[in-house]
Amino acid sequence: MASNKPNKLAFLSMPAPASYVAGLGRGASGFTTRSDIGPAREGPSAEVVAEAQARRGEEAEVDPEQFQDPDNEYGLFAGTTYEADDEEADKIYDVVDQNMDARRRARREAREEAELAKHRAERPKLQQQFADLKRGLSVVTDEEWESIPEVGNLTRKKRRRDERSFAVPDSVLVGDRAKGEYENSLDTAQQEHGGFETPADSGTMTNFVEIGQARDKILSLKLDQISGTSTSSGSATSVDPKGYLTSLNSVVLKTDAEIGDIKRARMLFDSLVKSNPKHAPGWIAAAALEEHAGRMVAARKLIKMGCEQCPKSEDVWLEAARLHQNDDAKVVLANAVQHVGQSVKIWMAAADLEHDVKAKKRVLRKALEHIPNSVRLWKETVNLESSAADARILLSRAVEVIPLSVELWLALARLETPERAKAVLNKARKAVPTSHDIWIAAGRLLEQEAYNPEKSEADREKELAMVDRTIEEGVKQLRRHQVLLTREQWLKEAERCEAEGSPRTCEAIVKATVHMEVEEEDRLETWLSDAESAEARGRVSTARAILAYALRVFPEKRELWRRAADLEKAHGTRESLDAILERAVLHCPQAEVLWLMWAKEKWLGGDVPRAREVLEKAFVANPESEQIWLAAVKVEAENGELEVARKLLVRARTIADTERIWMKSAVFERQNGQTDLALSTVSTALTKYPKFANLYMIQGQIHQSKKNYAAARASYAAGMKACPKDVTLWVLASRLEEADGKSIRARALLDKARLVNPKQDVLWAEAVGVEERTGAAAQAKTMLARGLQECPESGLLWSMAIWAEPRPSRKSKSIDALKKCQDDAGVICTVARLFWAERKIEKAREWFNRSVGADHDLGDTWGWWLKFERQHGTKDHQEQVITRCGAAEPHHGRTWQPIAKDDRNRGKSPREILELVAAALV
Template identity: 60%
Template sequence: MADIFGLRGERYAFLRLAPPPSYVAGAGRGAQGFTTRSDIGPAREQVQEDEGPKEEEYNPDQFQDPENETGLFAGTVYEADDEEADRIYEAVDAKIDERRRARREQREREEAEQLLKDRPTIQSQFADLKRGLADMSEDDWYNLPEVSNMIGNRVKKPRLEGRSYVVPDSVIVGNRDKGALESALAEEQMKDGFQTPADALTDFAEIGQAREKMLSIKLEQAGTDSALGSTNIDPKGYLTGLDSQLLKTSSEIGDIKRARALLQSLTKTNPKHAPGWVAAAWLENVAGKQVAARKIIAEGCEQCPKNEDVWLCASELNTNENAKIILANAVQELPQSVRIWMRAVELEHDVKAKKRVLRKALEYIPASVKLWKETVKLEENPDDARILLARAVEVIPHSQELWLALARLETPERARAVLNKARKAIPTSHEIWIAAGRLQEQEGNVAQVDAIIATGVASLKKNQAELSREQWLAEAERAEQQGSTVTAQAIVKATIHLDVDEEDRQAVWMDDAETMTNKGMIATARAIYAYALNVFPQKQSIWRKAADLEKHHGDRETLLALLNRAVESVPQAEVLWLMAAKESWLSGDVDGARQILSRAFEANPDSEGIWLAAVKLEAENGQIEAAKQLMQRAREVSGTERIWVKSAVFERTHSENAAALQMVKDGLKVYPASAKLHMMQAQLLQAQTPPNLAAAREALAAGVRKCPTSVPLWIMASRLEEQAGVRIKARALLEKARNVNPKSDELWLESVKVEERDGSGAAKPMLARALQTLPASGLLHSYSVWQEPRPTRKTRSVDALKKTNNAPAVIVTVARLFWGERKVEKARDWFGRAVAADGDYGDAWAWWWKFEKQHGTDEHRQLLLEKCIAADPHHGHVWPAIAKDPKNVGKNIKAILDLTADALEA
């Protein structure tokens, strides 16, 4: 053992021994081995041995993760059964994924919602505030405070007031001598005086001549075009062009230099690339170097003589005369280029010269439609233009533009022949058929238009060139815009049924008619309604829409004709009979209206609307006795509740109160639960002399028992008790009414007003309860705005608009607020919004009328009156009471507007 370690002969003999394989010194201590030059020896070329086993190379995929089996079978053959197995496995995976998708998506949504709840974004935190910005008025935007930096206010700044600093003397001396002039003389001037030597005289004339000579030489050198042998620069306008040059910034100059280098490289490496030459030339032109641009594009013409863009660019960069020479060379290379010939025509200023160029072009390109059209345009004589077009259609028989242009220039007889030839030459053109229909319409042969268009649609279908229904409607719209309404209607009749399912026809056609009406295509819409009525003659809704179209866009004769057809097709349609009678009455034909109503009686003997219309017709024309007889006959034949109410109203208007009261009592025997009859009985009893309040109270008490859901009855009973001074009973009645009708804002408002008139201080708590019960009531919110102090009314109105979803009553309140602030235009705008939100709300019209009477002009008032008459309002808080007052029976809209405006409480 001692011998082995060399302990006998020499100490540490093991150092001479060879180390074991893969030995690393210090590995036991955690050291890492390294290799030095001494370990590997001097560099030498390794000779690959042919014999012996080769050392295996390192394969990074040999220790591949078993979960990732990509490439395991890359060396094997992929057979059909392998493909089938992969397809089966993929189907199984897809099926399993489809099963788990719903749960996975639900889990992901829950995780996303939980994440958003735990860590909400800034956008979601301020979402409610952002929504509130949409309802802010202009004044709110104007009143927003300006953004300012408040940090500086918290930092104490040194006080600089009262401090002074010493200014250096150099600054003072420098400012003193800044504008001074040197007045000292040199020593030579002191000695010789002011005499100028003879050899120092300057000849300015010679200097000017030399400068002009040098400038002319430079202009001649720069103006010679080596490629075309022409002058590219106008020496006279050179100096003028210098004045128009714009100074470029350093960044622009750098961009131009980089682009120039790139384009130069492009043109050198690929000299046959025409866009590169064009871009390089335009770059120099933009940089203000027109001479260089012309030289570049001239070289481009040499390199790419078969590209028309290069020649056109060269013509645009040169003067007019040089451009003509360039284009002359271009047509030698490209005689079939229409663009080059058209550019040559543009350069000519004389009409004869233009014609000469165009005819020369047609010799080379006889099949160009554009050239023929330009040639025809230049002809002032229609006969010459006709001859040219005749020749053009011979050369180009498949151009429908030329055929149509020729037909427009011919007489009607010849135009018909031209269109027939065009139809044979181009059987797939729908425009030729439409032009034929328009031609017949212009000649007055309206009956033939439908046949021509129908034949054209069939021919196009035969030649497999049929259009869709939307395309045909667009053609009808275009024909109506050009004034051919009969042709437009013929197109609709022939094509409106295409591509529509049978069950969807009515809905689709009504949408088409509404769309055309909104576009102003009335004839097309009228044709759609006419076709729909032929298919659905029993549809009352279609007749009504067609009648509305005629009422707004037609005349009274067409409307009456349509309504007569309507009542014949749908005799049970009560509304159509009434519309026909009303229009006949408004046209002044009272006898015609009577005849229509008599026919309506035959078709609808039990219709209360027709009976009441007949009564109104006779009463409005002064036939009171006839109206009474009709009313009695209506009670006997029909006898509905509405007829009894109208009978009582008629008696109250045209007879004494006793007869009206008796009529009411008779009606209550038939309809004891009629709220209107109970109210009318109470009103008639109060109108007696002296007023019979006890009987009126009993009548109202019976009414509320029979009709507990009638809000006006409860309010009328409460007001009767309040007038009698029994305010406690009035409160009790209103409270009982609120228990029966808890969602009535009118009852709550009446309760608030009772407390306010009493002065007990309970009005505000009552209003708060009302708003708590009905938070979306526009009537209550409108009233609450006026209970606020003046500074907070605007804020309160904004909140009311949000809570009531822009109720008309609240919009009127906002308009009144602007009115009070003398903001006339804003007030008028908000009144317009109110009537647009609900045209049947009469109080909005009355408030607007009151405003226009104070601040508007005659034009404003007239326009408002026309809008109100068209809207014909019936509802509101004050409007119905004024309109239904017996004193105001028979008054027109203007009178009702005046009375309601006067009755409104400011």
């Protein structure tokens, strides 16, 4: 009969409901194992998972891709290009973030410190918790320390008993056996005296006086040992308190770590010397370790053992001598020479221990008996001789024993008379034919004889010619013996001869060797480079000899003559400079610059007639030279010969007839007050040279000086039309309008000038100046910013921009200026003025020096430097600036040029102009 009850097993075989996942409520999901057959089941949908998570109270995960642009797979801005503007913007934002972070850093750090302090107060470290207990340990007495019980076994583990046994000595057993016994009879001495006495054989003294004396003696011995003043006999000497305190100060207290290192090193060295006792450096290092540890006795003992083990090592003996006192060291070295008698170092050390000269000589001569071929021993022996005769005898013997020593031959030659020195050098040359030093010494000897005051000029010239022949022959002989010194080595020898006072030998070496190893097409460039290098090192004679040789090879090169003249001007005399220039114009008569240099040097030397003669010769060689005509006019005008100068200008306009001569004629008439004649000269010149801008400038300036603004305006207008690219004309026209009170027209002219001549910083600077002079500071700053955009590398505009900034931001502005134009003299001078304003004197002086080095032709820099030295420098500093400015002869500068070209300052020297410029700068 069938049962109506439901079958539970049938439920297990029923199919699962749709979308059923086992363990979904616990967060599980469907999966498929390898045992499954067929495709895996799909997991629950996103809605089912979200519903299950909501029932458990979990938040649904946000997909980061759900807000992604569907048309853009990678990002919203992925298709754009990262340009320079974007990079600049990122840098600006980074700078802003850094500035904001720096601004909040102080508050953030203070907040973090407060939070840390609060945290430490709530949860202090173990060290802080027991700090009070540690402080309390300072008052614990020794008795309390001793009463602290030892730490027991807290591990609750049974320790193994030590089952080792030891044999007990018989004396211990006998002593323990006699502990409990009693003495039943009296001593015989007690019985005889009828009383109790200390047994005589116990060794105990009953004489208390002797006990006290012994105690005092032991105490004194202990004190002597501590102070180090006990003698070998045991008696103490007096202690020097100062010396004792000094010795205490010299005691080095070593830490535990150092002591441990010393112990480990001692073990290593002990193992080293035992394993390899014949290794000398091991004994030396072991002794040095003991010396470092302050155990001198142990160090001497070790080094003594080292000497016994390594008797053939000179280093061990030398170290032993060093570790001993003077007298003991002599004994050590006496033993050393028995084993290493051929060691020069041992004998030299033995000689150094002697303080008496006679004893030193005795030691060294004994050494020479053992080592006769030692150059060092011979030199030391000769140096100890007080008389030249004895030294000569010793050196004569030395060169016989060691004929190959060049040093000994040269030393002997120096001690001999000139005639005998020649014989000595001849012998030396035969003995050592490969030494160049002997040939150089022979040349120097001949030079020394040539400059003997008793010799005539003809004999002197013969001797000096012999110097050249000797060096030349020496180079040939050395080459024959395969001694090939390089060209650089010979030049170094020449410089050494110059340094030792033999300039003619130096010149002879240069003549004989400067042409070596140089290609024919590279000779001129190489020799110029050699001369510059020698001059930079201060070897003027070497540089002069190199240039002299180059001039013999290239007599027609005017650049070489110019370089030689500059060298003589910087380091020579007026006579040598005059001789060079005279030879220069003889070989290069068409070189105008050489004629002008010669005439100028004669004029500066005060020899005006000779300067006229030079210029007359220059006219013959260069009849149409503009520079020579103008130089002749300047000489006559500076010396007050105005009519002669005027006639020269008339002749020059006829013969040379250049635009510059016409301009100088007009300037000459204007400077001498002949304005009408100057205007007529300019008008005539403009008919010939209508494109020469300087003529229009002179014409306009003459009209402006007469307050005839209309005529001046017309002159400038004609000039700007004929020469629109000349910036100075536009600036003068603008200043004319500004002087006439028409600033608007001045601005308009400058705007037009900038259109015609773009990227001209002078025009922008003038525009800024117009705005500043009219009181429009904001407009001036805007104009300056526009100028920097168009001319970003203009030092003039950057200098103006630095001063336009407030004081706190000038330094950062100067850094930007140096990055843009780091070699500009105006910017460097501005930085120097900033240091000046900050009272950094040495820094300012250094930067002023850099500015004149960058451009010595800028006169304003010299003026600022002199003004600075007037305020903070000494007389020497001021004179140095004035002298260097006079040598540089600057011609440019916004303040320098107007002052130098002012008719009232005609004929003034650069020194006087510098004083005026320094006074005008503000």
